[in-house]
Amino acid sequence: MIAAMRWLVRALLLIFFLGGIAWFHHVRTHRPQRVEAATRDGILLVGNGSEPGTLDPHLATGQPEHHIFHAIFEGLVAPAPENPDANGPGAAVSWTHENFTTWTFKLQPQGKWSDGTPVTSEDFLYSYRRILTAQLAADYANMLYPMLNAEAYHTGKLKDFTQVGVKAIDPLTLQITLAGPAPYLPSMLKHYSWFPVPKHAIEKHGKMTDRNTRWTRAGNLVCNGPFVLSSWRINQAVETLRNPHYWDATSVKLNGVTFIPIVSDTTEERAFLDGQLHLTQTLPLAKIPGYRENRPDFYRDEPLLSTYFYRVNTTKKPFDNPKVRRALAMAIDRESICRNILRAGQKPATGLTPPGCGVGYQTPDVMHFDPAAARQLLNEAGFPDGKNFPTFDILINTNEAHRTIAEAVQSMWKQHLKIPVRVLNQDWGVYLESQRKLEYDVCRAGWVGDYLDPSTFLALWKTGDGNNNTGWGSARYDALLSQSFLEGDPAKRFTTLQEAETHMLEESPILPIYWYVRSYLVHPSVKGLLPSLLEHRCYKAVEFKL
Amino acid sequence: MIRFLLSRFIQGIVVIFAVITITFLILRASPGGPFRSERTLSPEVLARKMEYYGFDKPIPVQLWRHLVHYATFQFPESQVFAGRTVDEIIISGFPISAAIALPALLLALCIGVPMGAQAALRPNTLEDRASQLAATIGICTPSMVLGPVLAILFGLKLRWFNSSGWFDGSDWVLPSITLGLIYSAYIARLTRGSLRETLAQEFIRTARAKGADNTTIIFRHALKLACLPVLNFLGPAAAGLLTGSFIVETVFQLPGLGQFFIASAINNDQELLIAISAFYAVLIVSFNLMVDILQAWLNPRIRLQA
Numbered sequence: 001m002i003a004a005m006r007w008l009v010r011a012l013l014l015i016f017f018l019g020g021i022a023w024f025h026h027v028r029t030h031r032p033q034r035v036e037a038a039t040r041d042g043i044l045l046v047g048n049g050s051e052p053g054t055l056d057p058h059l060a061t062g063q064p065e066h067h068i069f070h071a072i073f074e075g076l077v078a079p080a081p082e083n084p085d086a087n088g089p090g091a092a093v094s095w096t097h098e099n100f101t102t103w104t105f106k107l108q109p110q111g112k113w114s115d116g117t118p119v120t121s122e123d124f125l126y127s128y129r130r131i132l133t134a135q136l137a138a139d140y141a142n143m144l145y146p147m148l149n150a151e152a153y154h155t156g157k158l159k160d161f162t163q164v165g166v167k168a169i170d171p172l173t174l175q176i177t178l179a180g181p182a183p184y185l186p187s188m189l190k191h192y193s194w195f196p197v198p199k200h201a202i203e204k205h206g207k208m209t210d211r212n213t214r215w216t217r218a219g220n221l222v223c224n225g226p227f228v229l230s231s232w233r234i235n236q237a238v239e240t241l242r243n244p245h246y247w248d249a250t251s252v253k254l255n256g257v258t259f260i261p262i263v264s265d266t267t268e269e270r271a272f273l274d275g276q277l278h279l280t281q282t283l284p285l286a287k288i289p290g291y292r293e294n295r296p297d298f299y300r301d302e303p304l305l306s307t308y309f310y311r312v313n314t315t316k317k318p319f320d321n322p323k324v325r326r327a328l329a330m331a332i333d334r335e336s337i338c339r340n341i342l343r344a345g346q347k348p349a350t351g352l353t354p355p356g357c358g359v360g361y362q363t364p365d366v367m368h369f370d371p372a373a374a375r376q377l378l379n380e381a382g383f384p385d386g387k388n389f390p391t392f393d394i395l396i397n398t399n400e401a402h403r404t405i406a407e408a409v410q411s412m413w414k415q416h417l418k419i420p421v422r423v424l425n426q427d428w429g430v431y432l433e434s435q436r437k438l439e440y441d442v443c444r445a446g447w448v449g450d451y452l453d454p455s456t457f458l459a460l461w462k463t464g465d466g467n468n469n470t471g472w473g474s475a476r477y478d479a480l481l482s483q484s485f486l487e488g489d490p491a492k493r494f495t496t497l498q499e500a501e502t503h504m505l506e507e508s509p510i511l512p513i514y515w516y517v518r519s520y521l522v523h524p525s526v527k528g529l530l531p532s533l534l535e536h537r538c539y540k541a542v543e544f545k546l
Numbered sequence: 547m548i549r550f551l552l553s554r555f556i557q558g559i560v561v562i563f564a565v566i567t568i569t570f571l572i573l574r575a576s577p578g579g580p581f582r583s584e585r586t587l588s589p590e591v592l593a594r595k596m597e598y599y600g601f602d603k604p605i606p607v608q609l610w611r612h613l614v615h616y617a618t619f620q621f622p623e624s625q626v627f628a629g630r631t632v633d634e635i636i637i638s639g640f641p642i643s644a645a646i647a648l649p650a651l652l653l654a655l656c657i658g659v660p661m662g663a664q665a666a667l668r669p670n671t672l673e674d675r676a677s678q679l680a681a682t683i684g685i686c687t688p689s690m691v692l693g694p695v696l697a698i699l700f701g702l703k704l705r706w707f708n709s710s711g712w713f714d715g716s717d718w719v720l721p722s723i724t725l726g727l728i729y730s731a732y733i734a735r736l737t738r739g740s741l742r743e744t745l746a747q748e749f750i751r752t753a754r755a756k757g758a759d760n761t762t763i764i765f766r767h768a769l770k771l772a773c774l775p776v777l778n779f780l781g782p783a784a785a786g787l788l789t790g791s792f793i794v795e796t797v798f799q800l801p802g803l804g805q806f807f808i809a810s811a812i813n814n815d816q817e818l819l820i821a822i823s824a825f826y827a828v829l830i831v832s833f834n835l836m837v838d839i840l841q842a843w844l845n846p847r848i849r850l851q852a
Contacts, residue, residue, distance in 0.1 A: 028706040034713065050809070054628035061583065137594035139587060155590055211598055212629035234627065234638050235801030236712055260711070263805075264796050266694070267710050271799065274701055274709040429814055430577045436586065446584070466586035 033275030039525055039544045042255035047268045047280040051235050051261040055216040057192040058131040058138045063535070064261065069192040070537045071240050071257045072223040076105050076124070076174070077189040081251075081541035084532035085356075085452060087186040091119055091196060091224060091247075092174070099488045100181035107172040112245040113198050114228040121168035126199045126208075129161050135209035140193035143450065146185070148177045181488040184358065184453035190536060191450050198222040226252045226540040235261060253528075253543035269521070272298075278523040285401060288344040288519050298521045301345045302531035305354050305449035306516035307457065308346075310394070310409070310442050311435065314509050315471035318389065319441065323381040325508035328442070329367055330374035331416040334513055337408055344519045349512035351505055353454045356533050361454050361494045366505040367512055371416035378417055386418030392441035393424040397431040402444050405513065435469045445469075445510075449534065454497045455484070461504050472509030554838070558831035565827040566616055566820055570609055573816045580625060582814055599625055599817075616824065622817045626810070632821035635806055640825075642712060643802035646721045646794070647787035651780070653726030654733050659776065661730070662737025663769065669742060677734060684731025693724045693797035710799040721798045725791055729783060733776055741772035770844050777844070781837035785829035789822065 038045050052065045057073055060066070070079070078090030092105035111119035128147070131138045132154045145151045148165025152158035165177030178185065188194065199208075201222035206213035214220055221229045226248070227240035241256040243249065260277065262268040265284045272280050283291065283299075291299040318324045334348030347355070351363040375385075383389045394410060396402040406423045413421050426434060434440050447467075449456040459465065462481055463473030480500035487493040505512075522529065528541040581587065581595055596602045600611060615622055621633040665677040700720055701709025707720050744750065745768055753763050792804035803822060810818035 025704065025706065029704070034708075051627070053626050056628070059628060061585075134590050134594060137591045137598065139583065139585070139591060141591065142588060155588075212623065214629060216629065233801070234630070234635065235805060260799075262710075262799050263809075264799070267797060267799050270694070270697060270702065270709045271711060274705075276708065276711055276713075428812075429579070429582045432582055432584065433577055433579070466588065469586075 035275040035278055035523060038258070038278070039523075039546075042253070042544065044254050044257045044526065044539070044542060045276065045278045046257060046259050047262050047271065047277045047282075048238075048259040049261065049281045050263050052238065052259075054212065055221060055229065055232070055238075056212075057195040057197060058127070058136060058140075059211060060192060061139045064259070066192060066535065067537065068238055068240075068259050069195065070225070071227040071259075071539050072221070072225040072229055072243075073192065073195040074225045075189045075191070075195045076107075077186045079190060079532065079536040079538040081528070081538050082530075084530055084536040084538045085187075085534060087190070088538070090190075091124075095186070097185075100183045100185070100490075101178050101488070103176045103178070103185055104169070105174045105176070107174065108247040109172060110247040111224065112247065113201075113222045113224050114243045114245055115198075115201075115222050116245050117198075117200065117222075118171075119196060119224050120171040121174040122171070123196045123199065124174050125166055125168050127196045128164070128166050128194075130197065130202075130208050131193060132161075132164065133209050136211060138193070140191075143188070143191055143193040146178050146180075146182050146188070148179050150179075180485045181493075182453075182485075183490045183493070184451055184455070187453065187534075188451040190534070196224060198224075227254075227257055230256070237261075248540060252540045254539065257539055272521050272523075278526050279529070280521045283519045283521060285342075285344065291519075291521070292345070295521075297524050299519070300522055300531075301517045301519040303347065303354065303356065303533060304516040304518050304535065305357060305452070305456075305533040306446065307349055307352055307354055308405075308444075308446050308513045308516060309349065309352065310511040310513065311440075311445050311470045312442050312509055312511065313438050313440055313471060315438055316441060318381065318383070319392075321381050322507050323377045324383070325511070326506070327374040327377040327381065327417060328413065329505075329508045329511045330370045330377070331413055332367075332409055332511060332513065333369045333412055334367070335369065337405060338514055341404055341408055342514065345517045346514040347517070349514050351501060352510065352512050353457045353501060354449070354515040354533070356452070357449060357457065358453045358494065360491070362498060363454075364498055364502040364505060366502060374416060378419075383419070386420075389417075389419040391420040391422065393422045395431065395434060395440040395443035396423065396425050397428050397444070398425045406444065409513075438469065438471055442511075446516075452534065454494070454501065455481075458497060458501055458504070461509065470509040472507065474503065474507060477504055477507075551835075554835050558828075558835070561831055562824055562827045563613060563616070566612060566824050567609065569820045569823045570612055570816075571605075573814075573819060574605055574608070576814075580814060580816055599623075612820065621821060624810075624815055624818045626813045626815040626818070632818050635818060636803065636821060636825055639801060639803035639806050640788070642800055643791075643795070643804060644788055645718050646725065646791075646800065646802065647784070649718060649722040650725035650729060650787060651784060653722060654729035657726070657730035658733025659737050659773075662734035662739075663741055663764070663772075665734070665738045666741035666745065666772075667764070674738075678738070681731040681734040681738075684728055685735070687728065689724055689728055689791060689793045690797065692728065693721070693794055696720050696724055697797065710797070712800050717798075717800070721794045721800060724794055724797075725787060729787075732779065732783075736776050736779055737772060740775045741768060744768045744772045774841055774845060777837050777840055781833040782830060785826060785833045788829055789826045 048067055049064045052068055054060050057069055074090045076090055076092040077087045080086040080088030091107060091111055093108050095103055095105045097103045107121060113119055130136060131141050132144060132150055134154060134156055141154050149158055149163050153161060153164050167175045169175055202215050205215040218229050218232045226243055226246045228243040230241045231239045238259040242252055262271060265282050268280050269284055271277050312319050312325050314320055338346045338348050350365045350367045353363045355363060394406045396406050410421045410423055413419055435443055447457060460467045463478050477500055480496055484493050484496040487496060525544045525546050527545045528543050580601055600608055621631045624630050624632055624635055627635060661677045665674040668674050697709040697720060700706045707716055708714055711717060750763060750768055753767055789803050792808040795802045795804040807822045
């Protein structure tokens with residue numbers, strides 16, 4: 001009897017336990033996914049890479065900030081809803097120009113800051129003065145250098161800001177005068193360094209040039225974009241809600257955008273599959289081919305205005321010889337790197353400026369894989385069959401993907417040119433320092449364009465430019481570039497820039513390898529999020545449709 | 547006892563300031579400079595930034611300023627998270643790391659001690675071998691493997707918990723289990739070894755000879771002593787857990803201290819790195835002191851001496 005009771009108790013306990021698990025399973029699996037709830041509430045959940053350092057458009061430098069700024073701030077020109085790379089009305093309703101040099105912007109009559117105060121041309125004046133004041137130490141101040149006297153004011157050569165090429169004609173008319181014709185100015189104005197910042201909010205928390213005050217905190221931040229910052233929990237989420245004072249508030253379809261910082265790409269992918277994100281920032285490299293083939297409903301890739309290349313130290317022998325550099329360039333099989341190693345739709349770079357970098361600009365088709373010609377050039381440079389060629393290093397910053405590419409290039413150079421190459425990796429800080437001090441032979445690099453014009457890539461290679469870091473300089477190149485900055489005819493300007501780029505590529509201080517592609521996942525219910533070379537997002541055009 | 551505490555307190559303060567000094571010097575000696583960016587900054591911008599964060603002063607002046615700031619609780623600003631002081635960041639991350647660490651420690655003890663004890667009491671049996679195998683697997687499994695496995699199984703497949711993030715009240719469960727299981731393996735091995743050693747000692751034989759029953763021997767005499775190495779391990783382990791496990795926090799996307807710690811090293815955010823190192827030192831010092839006091843209480847042969 002007691003034994004039977006004991007068994008009964010055990011059986012009951014077991015039933016109770018299993019029942020508990022079944023109940024728990026039922027309850028937990030029937031809770032709504034975050035994405036479902038957010039879709040119902042009209043909130044877009046965006047994976048956003050790392051935590052933003054600041055939400056001050058004049059002090060920010062990174063991609064995560066760039067994505068947030070497109071929701072909460074707006075420049076004179078904004079990404080157009082039908083094509084984010086095209087120029088749509090933003091804080092300015094329309095604009096005209098004289099010879100691409102004097103630009104007049106009519107501001108939105110209904111333009112307001114998120115606290116209801118009107119956005120006026122004085123706000124732009126204040127903003128440009130702020131970013132150009134050396135005391136603020138804004139990394140991106142040089143983005144404003146095309147403006148007349150902006151550089152002189154920033155570097156302290158000019159003390160009087162009224163001499164800088166920006167004028168408030170009346171509260172709703174702003175005039176920007178440039179140092180030379182720049183047809184690409186509207187595209188440049190979409191970069192956050194040109195965005196207006198609210199004087200009244202900034203000066204409530206400190207002086208104009210005080211760095212890092214509390215004006216960017218939720219509750220203090222006043223902005224002029226379609227959304228307004230509602231909360232900022234560090235390393236958790238930046239939440240924005242619809243801005244009722246936005247001039248085009250009726251077109252805004254979402255109720256808010258939440259940016260979630262997720263550094264690890266595998267964690268981000270899992271969060272997406274778990275229904276926690278509508279949109280990822282990236283995808284683990286190894287997973288891209290699988291998604292491309294099997295999940296066309298989620299997977300997207302789009303070209304970026306960004307180039308992966310190698311710098312060559314032209315101050316070092318034997319790399320001071322253009323023939324040697326050209327031979328190195330011609331012995332890289334870019335097609336094979338893109339097809340067999342990268343496998344995410346990257347395009348082999350035949351030149352430096354990526355396709356689409358300026359409407360009507362044709363990137364020179366110079367970089368080709370031609371091992372026979374490469375050997376011939378090396379022969380002419382005095383290294384027949386690679387004989388006596390000194391051993392040299394390809395410098396990379398520590399990263400598996402860079403290593404794989406470097407090893408591929410290493411084996412191509414060994415195979416086709418029979419020259420001894422090693423791969424050397426350094427920690428990020430040391431690597432940057434080695435590049436700057438020209439303490440390398442060949443080194444990996446990347447460049448992201450800031451606006452749609454070849455000059456965002458070509459200005460780097462002027463003699464002595466702070467970002468050149470190859471030791472290369474050419475009077476002809478400098479002259480062509482200067483000429484392009486004075487040229488008022490867009491077609492002629494492009495011809496000049498093309499000539500400059502061709503000349504530079506033939507000299508090969510850099511070896512372009514591929515043009516980047518961004519691969520990411522997006523929930524099928526998200527509509528209106530269109531591809532952009534500059535990763536510009538027009539959030540007001542985004543909506544949910546099931 | 548008071549003299550002991552006072553002396554340890556003073557030693558602790560010296561250790562903490564030594565950690566701040568050493569971390570500071572190592573960071574200042576590291577190559578690359580404090581403001582790393584792929585785009586070259588203009589000399590004017592760089593100079594102004596150096597001035598803002600105090601990098602323009604001579605190293606001894608900088609160090610002295612740091613020590614004074616820490617001594618007066620006026621903490622510096624992070625170089626990466628603009629406008630946030632380092633204590634603000636630690637205060638935001640620490641509760642999350644603690645919310646993961648405390649259940650993890652509890653779980654590690656609840657699994658580790660009984661498992662180790664069971665194995666020690668039945669040496670070389672199937673149970674012993676099985677528990678040793680489990681412990682070895684636990685020690686060898688890195689959290690970067692166990693974490694994703696649990697996230698995929700209980701998050702993506704069964705959908706019991708969120709696979710990542712810090713949004714729901716239940717988001718501590720999977721990270722705590724990940725950490726707890728791994729730590730329980732260490733504790734099980736420590737308990738087994740130490741209990742077996744204790745059981746072989748003479749005072750246990752004496753107790754048996756006096757006719758004490760097995761339960762009394764194990765629970766009143768042996769386990770108390772066998773816990774000492776476990777306690778020794780728990781001090782630093784608890785400090786490590788509380789300052790956050792970077793891998794687990796990354797796998798589960800938790801905004802805890804561990805993520806800030808590693809991010810500060812990667813971004814070269816020297817102020818934050820110094821602050822978290824100092825905070826870690828504070829925890830280690832406090833936990834070691836607690837362990838010493840507990841040990842004296844558990845083992846009458848240990849006397850606390852200043």
